[in-house]
Amino acid sequence: MSFTKIAGTGSYVPERVFTNDDLKQFVDTSDEWIYTRTGIKERHMSTGEDTLDLAYKASLNAIESSGIDKSDIDLIVVATVTPDFAFPGVSQLLQAKLGIEGVTAFDINAACSGFLYALQIADKMIKSGGFHNALIVGAETLTRLTDWRDRNTCVLFGDGAGAMVITESKENNIADIITGAQGDEDMLLYCKNPDLKDPEVNAISPQDHIHMKGAEVFKFATRIMPKTVQDLLERNDLTVEDLDCVVAHQANQRIIDKSARDLGIDMDKMFMNIGKYGNTSAASVPIAIDEAIRTNFLKKGDKFITVAFGGGLTWGGALITL
Ligand code: UT7
Numbered sequence: 001m002s003f004t005k006i007a008g009t010g011s012y013v014p015e016r017v018f019t020n021d022d023l024k025q026f027v028d029t030s031d032e033w034i035y036t037r038t039g040i041k042e043r044h045m046s047t048g049e050d051t052l053d054l055a056y057k058a059s060l061n062a063i064e065s066s067g068i069d070k071s072d073i074d075l076i077v078v079a080t081v082t083p084d085f086a087f088p089g090v091s092q093l094l095q096a097k098l099g100i101e102g103v104t105a106f107d108i109n110a111a112c113s114g115f116l117y118a119l120q121i122a123d124k125m126i127k128s129g130g131f132h133n134a135l136i137v138g139a140e141t142l143t144r145l146t147d148w149r150d151r152n153t154c155v156l157f158g159d160g161a162g163a164m165v166i167t168e169s170k171e172n173n174i175a176d177i178i179t180g181a182q183g184d185e186d187m188l189l190y191c192k193n194p195d196l197k198d199p200e201v202n203a204i205s206p207q208d209h210i211h212m213k214g215a216e217v218f219k220f221a222t223r224i225m226p227k228t229v230q231d232l233l234e235r236n237d238l239t240v241e242d243l244d245c246v247v248a249h250q251a252n253q254r255i256i257d258k259s260a261r262d263l264g265i266d267m268d269k270m271f272m273n274i275g276k277y278g279n280t281s282a283a284s285v286p287i288a289i290d291e292a293i294r295t296n297f298l299k300k301g302d303k304f305i306t307v308a309f310g311g312g313l314t315w316g317g318a319l320i321t322l
Pocket residue numbers: 028029030033034037038112151152153155189212213214215216217218221251252279281310311
C-alpha cells in the first residue's frame with residue numbers, strides 16, 4: 001500500500017469585499033458586535049463568478065504549486081453545499097474547464113466539514129492503489145443562500161474556494177483522518193431544497209435560505225472540535241506538544257479560542273484568518289491551509305491537525321505532516 005502527502009495547495013476569493021459596516025444597510029448590527037462575537041471584520045462576496053469559477057481559480061493555484069502536470073491528475077473531488085447546478089456537479093464541470101481528460105470526478109456534501117470528508121475519500125482511493133494524484137476542492141458561494149434580513153446569520157458567511165493536490169508517497173504524511181456525523185434532527189443548521197412538486201399545481205417553489213440556532217451550534221462546535229483533535233492525538237500516541245499548529249474551520253474566533261483553551265494549546269499555534277473571510281463553509285479549511293503555507297505559518301516538515309465541524313451535523317479532522 002502506498003502512503004499519501006500534500007503536493008500543493010491553492011485558494012481564491014472573489015474581489016468584492018463586504019465589510020461589517022456595509023452590512024448595516026440591510027440589518028441592525030454594528031462592527032463592534034460582529035467583531036467581538038465572531039472575530040469577523042469583512043468577507044468576500046461573489047458577484048459575477050459561480051462556484052465553478054472560484055473552484056477553477058483555486059485549482060489552478062494548487063496544481064501550479066504541486067508541480068504535478070494536470071494530465072497526471074486522475075481524481076477530482078469537490079466539497080460544496082452551493083453547486084451551480086443540481087447536476088452536472090462542480091467537479092465534472094471543473095474537469096472540463098481544466099481540460100483534464102476522462103478522470104473520475106464527483107461532488108460531496110458534508111457542509112463545513114466537506115473538505116475533510118473529500119480528503120478522506122481521496123486519501124483512501126489513492127491508498128487503495130487505484131488512483132495516483134487527486135485534486136480536492138472546497139468551493140462555496142454561500143452568500144447565495146444568505147437571508148440578508150437575518151442578522152443572526154447574514155453577518156457570518158462569505159464566498160471562496162480552496163484546493164489541494166494530494167499524491168502517493170513513500171512517507172506516511174497524511175497519517176490519519178477521522179470523520180463523523182450525527183443527524184441534525186433538531187434542525188440546528190439547515191437550508192431546505194425546493195418543495196416536492198405536485199403535478200396538478202406544478203408551482204415553482206422559491207430557494208430557501210440558511211437557518212441556524214447559533215447558540216446550540218456553538219455548543220456542538222466547542223465540544224466536537226476539541227474531541228476530534230484529542231481522538232486523533234490519542235490514536236496516534238501523540239500529545240498537543242507534538243503539534244506545530246492546528247488549522248481549524250474558521251466559523252467563529254470564540255469557537256477556536258475555547259477549543260484551544262480546552263485542549264491546552266497556545267493560541268499562537270492556532271491559524272486564524274476569519275477576520276478577512278468570515279465562514280466560507282467547505283472552502284474554509286483549504287483556504288486556511290493554503291494561507292498558512294503561503295505565509296510560512298506552516299512549514300515543510302511541520303506536524304499539524306486540521307479540524308472542522310458543520311451542518312449535518314458533521315465533523316472531521318486530519319493529522320498531517322507537511
Ligand atoms: O457553518 C455554520 C456554523 N455556525 C456557527 O459556527 C455559528 C455558531 N454560533 C455562533 O457563532 C454564535 O452563536 C453567534 C455569533 C451566531 C451568535 O453569538 P451569541 O453570542 O450566541 O449571540 P446570541 O445569538 O445569543 O445573541 C445575543 C444578542 C441577541 O439580542 P438579545 O436577544 O440579547 O436582545 C441577538 O438578537 O445579540 C443579538 N444579535 C445581534 N446584534 C447585533 C444577533 N445577531 C446580531 C448582530 N448584530 N448581527
